[in-house]
Amino acid sequence: MEKMMQAAVLDAPFKLEVRQVPVPKLGADEALIKVHCIGICGSDVHYYEHGRIGRYEVKQPIILGHELAGVVVKTGERVKNVRIGDRVAVEPGVTCGTCEYCKSGRYNLCPDVVFMATPPVDGAWAEYVTVRSDFLFPLPTEMSFEEGALLEPLSVGLHAVSRGRIRSHDRVLVLGLGPIGLLTLEAAKMLGAAQVYGTDVMDFRRKLAMEMGAQGVFDPSVPHSLDVGVAAVTGGEGFDLIIETSGNPGAIADTIRLAKRGGRVVLVGLPATDAVSVNISELIDAELDVYGVFRYANTYPSAIQILSRGKHDIRKIITHKFALSDIKKAVELARTQKETSVKVMIYPGEGLE
Numbered sequence: 296m297e298k299m300m301q302a303a304v305l306d307a308p309f310k311l312e313v314r315q316v317p318v319p320k321l322g323a324d325e326a327l328i329k330v331h332c333i334g335i336c337g338s339d340v341h342y343y344e345h346g347r348i349g350r351y352e353v354k355q356p357i358i359l360g361h362e363l364a365g366v367v368v369k370t371g372e373r374v375k376n377v378r379i380g381d382r383v384a385v386e387p388g389v390t391c392g393t394c395e396y397c398k399s400g401r402y403n404l405c406p407d408v409v410f411m412a413t414p415p416v417d418g419a420w421a422e423y424v425t426v427r428s429d430f431l432f433p434l435p436t437e438m439s440f441e442e443g444a445l446l447e448p449l450s451v452g453l454h455a456v457s458r459g460r461i462r463s464h465d466r467v468l469v470l471g472l473g474p475i476g477l478l479t480l481e482a483a484k485m486l487g488a489a490q491v492y493g494t495d496v497m498d499f500r501r502k503l504a505m506e507m508g509a510q511g512v513f514d515p516s517v518p519h520s521l522d523v524g525v526a527a528v529t530g531g532e533g534f535d536l537i538i539e540t541s542g543n544p545g546a547i548a549d550t551i552r553l554a555k556r557g558g559r560v561v562l563v564g565l566p567a568t569d570a571v572s573v574n575i576s577e578l579i580d581a582e583l584d585v586y587g588v589f590r591y592a593n594t595y596p597s598a599i600q601i602l603s604r605g606k607h608d609i610r611k612i613i614t615h616k617f618a619l620s621d622i623k624k625a626v627e628l629a630r631t632q633k634e635t636s637v638k639v640m641i642y643p644g645e646g647l648e
């Protein structure tokens with residue numbers, strides 16, 4: 296008889312239901328993971344609310360969720376790198392391994408990537424998930440499952456910071472202090488930046504950034520406060536490295552003005568509309584380097600090493616925890632309570648007998 300599990304299935308926008316579905320079949324290169332905890336990402340909330348992101352559309356019932364850690368409970372016959380009982384973090388995008396991008400190490404650009412919770416691929420708001428084993432990373436005992444799950448959004452920050460060629464004497468500004476912004480701030484510190492600042496319109500998020508070790512924060516909604524603040528902390532020069540995570544068109548335009556001459560700008564946040572107006576003359580005149588960021592590559596091993604030293608507590612961004620049975624409440628909270636929530640974590644709980 297087919298083994299069953301609890302999973303949260305999105306049938307259509309706002310139609311999210313926890314029900315019994317078959318446990319996924321195990322391939323020879325895969326491991327079956329019992330999910331310990333899994334975060335709610337902005338993209339999950341977006342699919343829940345709108346049923347699509349760009350060209351990816353929910354056309355059939357889908358299980359969302361892609362930020363997870365759990366325990367290996369079964370392995371396919373060709374799996375060698377993990378064993379039953381291992382606590383692992385899951386990198387949720389499985390790539391082909393053979394294309395030009397995969398071979399050159401930029402596998403985040405692989406055209407054949409199969410990424411969890413991106414329609415039609417199921418994610419892991421469920422008791423179990425199967426993952427190709429080369430995308431599993433054993434967690435050292437000093438690392439929690441929560442940190443393992445947060446490696447996914449942290450990876451975006453680490454990739455952004457390394458795309459921006461961070462240097463220890465850089466003054467860094469992170470625009471937007473949601474989960475990705477806060478973890479980008481942390482990533483900048485991890486990779487050695489001495490001075491990291493942040494901006495957000497929400498008081499709660501600015502405070503959290505200060506708790507996480509930002510040197511200072513600015514509220515871009517107060518007229519002139521951003522420019523005056525930036526001028527004060529950078530001696531009127533602007534920031535060496537600006538990382539934009541909000542996707543707000545105004546913030547994207549601001550990056551050009553806030554960067555130092557010869558500085559670098561990294562764009563992470565996706566704007567709601569494709570075209571955004573920016574001052575190109577100013578960009579050219581200041582000889583800025585501008586980088587796009589799409590997901591991440593090769594970040595998990597180094598992130599695990601850094602976190603296991605215990606000097607960076609990324610768990611500060613977790614504001615709420617819910618059982619899988621309360622997923623609807625959890626997603627609604629993440630969707631509507633941005634003033635008080637940052638990362639909402641789901642616990643799928645006990646599983647297969």
Ligand SMILES: [Zn+2]
Nearest residue numbers: 336337362448
């Ligand atoms: Zn995510």
Ligand SMILES: [Zn+2]
Nearest residue numbers: 391394397405
């Ligand atoms: Zn590839």
